[in-house]
Amino acid sequence: MPHIQPSGELTLRTLAMPRDVNVNGDIFGGWVLSQMDIAAGITAGARAAGRVATVAVDAMKFIRPVRVGDVLCIYCQVARVGRTSLAIEIEAWVLRDRQGDREKVTEAVFTFVAIDGEGRPRPVDG
């Protein structure tokens, strides 16, 4: 079996806490999605040199559950730059129980729009 590595830059690391569990006792998918939005927003904001807003969440796949005590590691890369929008590919991996095996748990593509002070689209490259 090939040794699969994360794609992209490690942008955010955080610990899954008991307050974020769902009724199954695993971590709530919405919490994972919000961490991905934060991480991708950092990457998009850096590329667009300013404010960005999430306009679309595509190709979201929940591959494996996240559990309390896992370290969530989010990797991002810019996949496409348009006139006012940019797409960020995101992979979320965990280190099981803080230090164990590394597993990919989710992936997605988020689209951001560069916005000005009034919240209107502006060119990514000024």
Ligand SMILES: CC(=O)SCCNC(=O)CCNC(=O)[C@H](O)C(C)(C)COP(=O)(O)OP(=O)(O)OC[C@H]1O[C@@H](n2cnc3c(N)ncnc32)[C@H](O)[C@@H]1OP(=O)(O)O
């Ligand atoms: C659930 C939440 O609370 S998400 C929270 C954060 N997000 C928000 O609040 C954003 C709310 N949305 C908005 O304010 C507006 O949609 C804006 C300002 C982001 C964009 O305004 P729009 O009038 O849609 O802009 P417009 O039609 O000019 O499109 C802007 C760019 O986004 C792209 N775009 C718009 N909608 C989508 C979409 N669903 N998927 C992919 N790209 C899209 C367009 O193709 C265009 O890209 P380009 O300039 O690179 O060619």
